Amino acid sequence: MLGKIFMAPGLRGNRIAIACPKLDEGKEVYLEKLVALIDKALINTLTVMTMEVPCCAGLLRLAQEAAAQASRKIPIKSVVVELRAIF
Secondary structure, three states: HHHHHHHOOOOOOOOOOOOOOOOOOOOHHHHHHHHHHHOOOOOOOEEEOOOOOOOHHHHHHHHHHHHHHHHOOOEEEEEEEEEHHHH
């Protein structure tokens, strides 16, 4: 089921990181890693793909906070996957 999402044309050739701030502890670790991706890995764009459930919005907020803390400024894109697309 999730294979369809990860093989979507927009994701081909891109690197993927998976996170769930609701279920994982230590959100500050996510923040540090996202800031490092922006400043040290020199990514050009960060696309946050979430499901349409309310708890997933926390990941987008973390990405936006990391972008605000980073010294480099990059665009943050958001893609919301509808649940019916998964199942």
